Amino acid sequence: MTKVKCAIIGPGNIGTDLLYKLMRSDVLEPVWMVGIDPESEGLARAADLGIKTSAEGVDGMLPHVLEDGVQIAFDATSAYVHAENSRKLNELGVLMIDLTPAAIGPLCVPPVNLEELISRSVMNVNMVTCAGQATIPMVNAVSRVQTVDYAEIIATVASLSIGPGTRKNIDEFTRTTSAAVQKVGGAGSGKAIVVINPAEPPLMMRDTIYCETAETPDQEAITKSVHEMIEQVQKYVPGYRLKNGPTFDGNKVAIFLEVEGLGDFLPKYAGNLDIMTAAATRTAEMFGTEILAGRMELKAIAKGLAA
Amino acid sequence: MTQTMESQIKGKRVKLHDMCLRDGMHSMRHQIPVERMVEIASGLDAAGVPLIQVTHGDGLGGSSLNYGRGMHTDEEYLRAVVPVVKNAKVSVLHVPGIGTLDELRMAADCGAGCVHVATHCTEADVAEQHVGLGRELGLDTVGFLMMAHMTPVDALVEQALLMESYGAQTVYCVDSAGYMLPDEVTARIGSMREALQDETEIGFHGHHNLGMGVANSLAAIASGATRIDGSAAGFGAGAGNTPLEVFAAVLDRMGVDTGVDTFALMDVAEDSVLPMMAKPPRADRDSLTLGYAGVYSTFLYPAKDCERKYGVPARDILVELGRKRMIGGQEDMIEDTALTMAKDRGLMGHNSKGDRAIA
Numbered sequence: 001m002t003k004v005k006c007a008i009i010g011p012g013n014i015g016t017d018l019l020y021k022l023m024r025s026d027v028l029e030p031v032w033m034v035g036i037d038p039e040s041e042g043l044a045r046a047a048d049l050g051i052k053t054s055a056e057g058v059d060g061m062l063p064h065v066l067e068d069g070v071q072i073a074f075d076a077t078s079a080y081v082h083a084e085n086s087r088k089l090n091e092l093g094v095l096m097i098d099l100t101p102a103a104i105g106p107l108c109v110p111p112v113n114l115e116e117l118i119s120r121s122v123m124n125v126n127m128v129t130c131a132g133q134a135t136i137p138m139v140n141a142v143s144r145v146q147t148v149d150y151a152e153i154i155a156t157v158a159s160l161s162i163g164p165g166t167r168k169n170i171d172e173f174t175r176t177t178s179a180a181v182q183k184v185g186g187a188g189s190g191k192a193i194v195v196i197n198p199a200e201p202p203l204m205m206r207d208t209i210y211c212e213t214a215e216t217p218d219q220e221a222i223t224k225s226v227h228e229m230i231e232q233v234q235k236y237v238p239g240y241r242l243k244n245g246p247t248f249d250g251n252k253v254a255i256f257l258e259v260e261g262l263g264d265f266l267p268k269y270a271g272n273l274d275i276m277t278a279a280a281t282r283t284a285e286m287f288g289t290e291i292l293a294g295r296m297e298l299k300a301i302a303k304g305l306a307a
Numbered sequence: 308m309t310q311t312m313e314s315q316i317k318g319k320r321v322k323l324h325d326m327c328l329r330d331g332m333h334s335m336r337h338q339i340p341v342e343r344m345v346e347i348a349s350g351l352d353a354a355g356v357p358l359i360q361v362t363h364g365d366g367l368g369g370s371s372l373n374y375g376r377g378m379h380t381d382e383e384y385l386r387a388v389v390p391v392v393k394n395a396k397v398s399v400l401h402v403p404g405i406g407t408l409d410e411l412r413m414a415a416d417c418g419a420g421c422v423h424v425a426t427h428c429t430e431a432d433v434a435e436q437h438v439g440l441g442r443e444l445g446l447d448t449v450g451f452l453m454m455a456h457m458t459p460v461d462a463l464v465e466q467a468l469l470m471e472s473y474g475a476q477t478v479y480c481v482d483s484a485g486y487m488l489p490d491e492v493t494a495r496i497g498s499m500r501e502a503l504q505d506e507t508e509i510g511f512h513g514h515h516n517l518g519m520g521v522a523n524s525l526a527a528i529a530s531g532a533t534r535i536d537g538s539a540a541g542f543g544a545g546a547g548n549t550p551l552e553v554f555a556a557v558l559d560r561m562g563v564d565t566g567v568d569t570f571a572l573m574d575v576a577e578d579s580v581l582p583m584m585a586k587p588p589r590a591d592r593d594s595l596t597l598g599y600a601g602v603y604s605t606f607l608y609p610a611k612d613c614e615r616k617y618g619v620p621a622r623d624i625l626v627e628l629g630r631k632r633m634i635g636g637q638e639d640m641i642e643d644t645a646l647t648m649a650k651d652r653g654l655m656g657h658n659s660k661g662d663r664a665i666a
Binding site: 150152159170171174191195196247256 | 405631633
């Protein structure tokens with residue numbers, strides 16, 4: 001069966017976990033992985049798995065993109081280099097799935113707005129943050145039932161699952177997530193809180209979502225919508241579970257979740273990282289299905305016009 | 308010859324930092340009226356307290372469903388208080404992950420002169436941006452290592468060095484759970500003092516859950532701390548902070564120079580702070596449990612709420628939160644834990660409404 005060929009930029013933990021997920025896909029086939037460190041363990045591991053690699057970054061892969069038929073690229077590097085990576089690959093007609101906080105393209109939370117993004121044939125989508133992927137489906141599950149004036153999310157992650165990049169830029173992390181809770185989740189305003197817990201053994205990712213509805217909450221409809229949305233997320237993150245709630249206190253709706261990762265390359269407690277790679281894979285698969293069916297054509301973005 | 312406590316601290320100069328308008332916000336569920344804040348801050352200033360903290364109990368941006376909404380915004384409080392304080396510096400608490408850099412800029416614009424950048428005791432590296440901005444804004448910038456009992460002394464020192472490397476001019480050992488005993492304070496402050504540069508100040512922030520606020524603060528001074536947090540009338544999370552007027556009186560007798568007028572401070576505590584609250588903080592069984600089990604002091608009131616709502620004793624909830632090694636900021640896990648315990652104990656069915664729980 002024909003698959004859509006993919007490249008991964010960034011051979012770190014996220015990139016490697018993505019690689020494992022792509023290798024299992026019925027729709028996608030990983031063919032390239034690039035990094036900037038010739039000594040990278042991730043690149044060596046990919047090469048062992050039969051993937052073409054380059055330690056020259058995206059530039060090392062560019063001359064081969066067309067002949068190798070790469071159509072989708074995942075960027076798991078940093079916000080600082082994403083814009084250049086995206087421009088270079090968009091010019092060759094490659095769709096970018098952005099796992100960095102750069103957010104040049106529209107924010108994507110698969111069960112909430114992926115269909116709409118596919119219908120617009122966008123060439124770059126951003127995967128928000130792990131906290132956003134875990135909580136925005138729940139905000140949307142409430143806001144699609146009735147108006148949510150305010151939504152607040154608290155994401156608690158294990159210390160070992162948060163790398164130096166996020167730590168240095170925790171402010172961007174909370175602000176990007178707050179903005180997405182509002183924009184993609186559909187709340188009037190949003191707030192995000194992040195807690196990093198160092199307990200040993202590491203805690204599984206926990207997420208709490210509070211929504212304040214404009215009118216008295218329709219408990220039955222919201223509960224049903226929440227359960228349906230959880231099933232949608234479980235299609236790509238089987239360990240996405242409701243621990244408690246929804247509870248209702250006046251107009252406040254509270255939902256308590258746990259996110260267990262698949263444990264592909266990353267440990268299971270790092271559900272926060274797994275939900276990012278799983279959502280990115282899910283997004284690429286949905287685009288890939290459209291491409292294979294001939295319903296979507298990737299168009300090279302002319303030089304100078306790319307984001 | 309045995310060294311007495313007095314011989315170790317006599318003649319030292321120590322800066323007292325009042326917390327009743329920030330940590331005390333927990334005691335008041337963040338509902339202190341602006342005019343009360345102004346009155347108390349003026350009183351503290353007139354009593355010669357050099358540093359006065361004014362923020363939501365959970366710091367800038369803390370006003371939320373998770374931590375409780377403030378009666379006013381941080382900006383409203385700061386704009387009202389800063390202009391009436393003549394000699395003292397107004398400080399703010401800032402927890403990366405809760406507050407954002409924009410909120411810190413706002414506080415500086417309001418005239419705040421000092422910031423406590425707070426992280427859990429093992430996570431100092433999330434504070435780099437915020438400590439950096441504090442310095443850039445010209446604030447007296449403090450690295451505030453919370454729940455310091457949860458990590459070994461050597462590890463705490465490493466984190467203190469990180470805070471210093473980001474530009475913190477003072478680093479605190481924070482006993483957020485009111486769990487430490489004097490020897491534990493001595494070990495931590497002493498090791499921090501040895502490791503940090505001479506010009507970096509060391510601070511201690513205590514809670515009174517085991518009644519050790521004053522004793523621990525003395526131990527901290529004896530081992531090198533020059534800044535001590537306390538709170539007029541002991542207003543603060545859990546059983547409150549080190550009662551500042553009590554501590555000032557003790558320091559007077561021991562010959563430590565604080566520049567504070569002890570009688571004037573007593574009057575602020577008695578006449579302005581105490582009348583605000585129907586039930587002032589004390590070491591009741593739940594607060595005592597915080598100190599005994601090493602649990603974050605601000606969990607107290609939400610745990611009591613959950614006891615009323617779900618019929619699980621607050622003490623049981625707090626012990627379970629301690630067992631699960633929950634840390635500052637995880638207030639959402641109080642209701643989650645109470646719900647799970649209520650289900651396990653057959654007090655409620657799955658997904659049933661909390662307010663219908665049969666206790």
